[in-house]
Amino acid sequence: MGFGRGKVILLGEHAVVHGFPAIAVGIDRGVTAEATIGRADLLRLAPWGLTIQPDPHGSEPLERAFAAVLATYPERPPLRIDAQVELPAGAGLGCSAAIGVAVLDAIDAALGVQRSREALGAAALVWEQVFHGNPSGVDNTMSAVGGVALFRRGQPLEPLYSNKPLHLVIGCTEEPSSTKEMVASVARQLREEPKRVEGAFEAIESLVRNAKVAIETGDHVGLGQLLDLNHTILSSLMLCTTKLDAMCRAARAAGALGAKMTGAGGGGCMFALAPKPEEARRIRDVLGQGAFIAEVSP
Ligand code: MEV
Numbered sequence: 402m403g404f405g406r407g408k409v410i411l412l413g414e415h416a417v418v419h420g421f422p423a424i425a426v427g428i429d430r431g432v433t434a435e436a437t438i439g440r441a442d443l444l445r446l447a448p449w450g451l452t453i454q455p456d457p458h459g460s461e462p463l464e465r466a467f468a469a470v471l472a473t474y475p476e477r478p479p480l481r482i483d484a485q486v487e488l489p490a491g492a493g494l495g496c497s498a499a500i501g502v503a504v505l506d507a508i509d510a511a512l513g514v515q516r517s518r519e520a521l522g523a524a525a526l527v528w529e530q531v532f533h534g535n536p537s538g539v540d541n542t543m544s545a546v547g548g549v550a551l552f553r554r555g556q557p558l559e560p561l562y563s564n565k566p567l568h569l570v571i572g573c574t575e576e577p578s579s580t581k582e583m584v585a586s587v588a589r590q591l592r593e594e595p596k597r598v599e600g601a602f603e604a605i606e607s608l609v610r611n612a613k614v615a616i617e618t619g620d621h622v623g624l625g626q627l628l629d630l631n632h633t634i635l636s637s638l639m640l641c642t643t644k645l646d647a648m649c650r651a652a653r654a655a656g657a658l659g660a661k662m663t664g665a666g667g668g669g670c671m672f673a674l675a676p677k678p679e680e681a682r683r684i685r686d687v688l689g690q691g692a693f694i695a696e697v698s699p
Pocket of ligand 1: 415417535537
């Protein structure tokens with residue numbers, strides 16, 4: 402069985418595309434997949450009822466992504482892959498990367514290919530490139546590796562450790578978000594106003610550096626403040642919606658130590674950091690339908 406986790410970017414999304422560091426976590430919810438030798442290459446995605454055939458020139462990104470992944474296995478029999486997706490799509494939780502990682506992991510298992518989880522994550526970049534054009538690689542890496550880590554494009558992943566678990570509550574706006582469009586919007590702003598946007602990236606980098614220390618020392622009050630500040634900077638890059646802002650405010654009022662949008666923005670999900678499991682449950686109830694708790698151990 403193959404597995405790809407969903408991910409939550411704690412701090413640093415968008416800046417990470419431009420070479421700055423980000424901190425992200427892998428969550429237990431994700432995508433499972435099983436590959437069997439079949440008569441033709443086929444990918445079935447439940448619960449969406451989708452059946453995909455690989456096509457490098459197909460009109461659907463899933464057809465092209467599936468073809469790109471299969472092309473990385475030079476000699477192989479036809480494969481049928483059944484995947485079960487347990488993440489909302491287009492919501493900032495790394496659904497597409499989790500599908501790619503699960504598919505590759507399932508194929509590896511069926512063909513007896515051995516590689517590290519980090520190498521698996523790196524191999525899934527070809528899948529992500531089809532969807533996002535210029536992915537930093539944080540989603541596919543965290544989907545494969547999990548835990549809590551500092552990611553920087555082109556550098557080895559730096560896992561973070563602490564004896565204090567992070568009680569995260571994830572809330573979804575139900576507003577669809579396109580990573581490709583949001584990344585393109587930030588790139589456009591960077592071209593048009595380089596000083597302002599570079600300043601925002603540098604400020605985010607310093608939040609990430611401080612957050613690393615806060616996680617490692619278990620200072621969750623400090624970490625919560627850094628999350629709030631990162632949300633404000635992302636807002637200045639026009640990535641937050643009225644609903645994302647309202648959900649972050651509601652989570653803070655319900656006892657969160659901090660809250661921010663996560664992922665590409667423009668809709669999608671936010672998350673809150675709760676001090677303890679009781680508060681996490683209260684915040685989840687305030688955030689409404691679709692909200693869920695993810696406890697992550699650094
Ligand atoms: C998307 O989950 C995170 C972004 O930073 C894009 C990327 O890193 O590729 C917005």
